[in-house]
Amino acid sequence: MIYVICGPTASGKSTLAYKLKKYFDCPVINCDSFQIYKELNIGTAKPTSDELKEGNYYLYNLISASSSMSIFDFQKIFRTTIDNLLKTNKNIVVVGGSGLYIKSSFYDYQFVEDEQFVKLPEAFEKMSNHELYMHLQKIDEGSAVKLHENNRKRVMRALEISLSGTGKKSEFEEKQKHVCLYKDATFIGLDINRENLYKKINDRVEEMFSLGLEKEAKDLLKEFGPDTQALQAIGYKEFAKYNEEEVKDKIKQFSRNYAKRQMTFFKNQFEEIKWFSSIDEAYSFCINQ
RNA sequence: GGCCCGGUAGCUCAGCAGGUAGAGCAAAGGACUGAAAAUCCUUGUGUCGCCGGUUCGACCCCGGCUUGGGCCA
Numbered sequence: 055m056i057y058v059i060c061g062p063t064a065s066g067k068s069t070l071a072y073k074l075k076k077y078f079d080c081p082v083i084n085c086d087s088f089q090i091y092k093e094l095n096i097g098t099a100k101p102t103s104d105e106l107k108e109g110n111y112y113l114y115n116l117i118s119a120s121s122s123m124s125i126f127d128f129q130k131i132f133r134t135t136i137d138n139l140l141k142t143n144k145n146i147v148v149v150g151g152s153g154l155y156i157k158s159s160f161y162d163y164q165f166v167e168d169e170q171f172v173k174l175p176e177a178f179e180k181m182s183n184h185e186l187y188m189h190l191q192k193i194d195e196g197s198a199v200k201l202h203e204n205n206r207k208r209v210m211r212a213l214e215i216s217l218s219g220t221g222k223k224s225e226f227e228e229k230q231k232h233v234c235l236y237k238d239a240t241f242i243g244l245d246i247n248r249e250n251l252y253k254k255i256n257d258r259v260e261e262m263f264s265l266g267l268e269k270e271a272k273d274l275l276k277e278f279g280p281d282t283q284a285l286q287a288i289g290y291k292e293f294a295k296y297n298e299e300e301v302k303d304k305i306k307q308f309s310r311n312y313a314k315r316q317m318t319f320f321k322n323q324f325e326e327i328k329w330f331s332s333i334d335e336a337y338s339f340c341i342n343q
Numbered sequence: 344g345g346c347c348c349g350g351u352a353g354c355u356c357a358g359c360a361g362g363u364a365g366a367g368c369a370a371a372g373g374a375c376u377g378a379a380a381a382u383c384c385u386u387g388u389g390u391c392g393c394c395g396g397u398u399c400g401a402c403c404c405c406g407g408c409u410u411g412g413g414c415c416a
Contacts, residue, residue, distance in 0.1 A: 098380085128377095152380080154376075316380090318374080
């Protein structure tokens with residue numbers, strides 16, 4: 055059985071994963087977009103280095119903060135990893151707060167292969183949001199209706215894919231069946247009462263500060279610069295933008311906002327998640343299956 | 344004790360010849376297929392400090408009270 059643990063930040067996913075790992079003596083695969091970076095520790099609430107030393111943890115500390123990874127890369131490495139582990143393990147735990155990483159790994163999301171994938175010509179960079187959107191309407195109406203013209207990032211992506219010569223982005227998506235590829239996956243969600251969750255988030259940020267988040271973040275910002283992909287993580291980017299007085303509150307606030315976005319994604323993108331309001335309930339459900 | 348300025352959304356404030364209010368931030372809800380801890384969309388929030396008066400009608404004018412700040416005794 056594959057147990058896929060979903061939920062917002064600070065809901066207790068890692069704790070549940072660890073308990074299940076102990077119970078089943080099974081591997082744990084990370085599905086979190088920022089725990090893949092070696093240098094980011096305190097702010098990403100990664101399992102402790104002692105825990106990681108126990109072994110049987112996968113896709114943690116994959117790459118350096120100086121590099122970055124796309125969803126395409128992650129999907130590939132995730133599938134290779136889990137397919138290998140499935141040969142020798144009856145149970146596997148997958149944990150992560152990055153809903154899209156989970157979805158693209160478990161569902162038949164398809165991406166244009168690297169060889170065909172071309173970056174948008176520079177001329178597009180200079181266009182206004184509206185101009186870009188008009189362009190997209192012409193070449194991929196299907197994608198355009200799903201996007202808002204202010205969402206420049208996505209409009210550009212859709213253009214990029216359609217211009218890669220492999221067909222329109224919307225056609226690409228229509229071909230997919232939108233079903234889970236792994237038949238024995240059980241999706242477990244942790245849905246903590248909002249008020250308690252926010253309190254846990256605030257408390258955890260306090261704890262991160264006492265563990266030395268400020269030093270970790272500032273050192274990394276100095277080493278890699280504030281534009282680094284890895285340092286766009288909540289708990290890091292704020293040190294480059296806010297003064298001492300505001301930083302902590304901003305990190306708390308952005309974490310709360312993020313938790314809400316995560317819940318929206320999990321609730322509305324995964325029909326198969328079984329929701330539990332506590333770690334213990336989820337744990338006993340898993341071990342009694 | 345006297346004089347002056349203020350009390351309007353969770354916060355900072357705007358507003359009006361008298362026709363029961365609006366910005367920013369916060370917050371809530373939503374979208375999501377190569378940056379996803381990212382990116383984007385939508386939406387209110389109200390005894391206009393309290394009591395009375397004038398008025399067809401008061402957040403606005405008048406009186407009193409209350410409360411915060413400043414100045415003078």
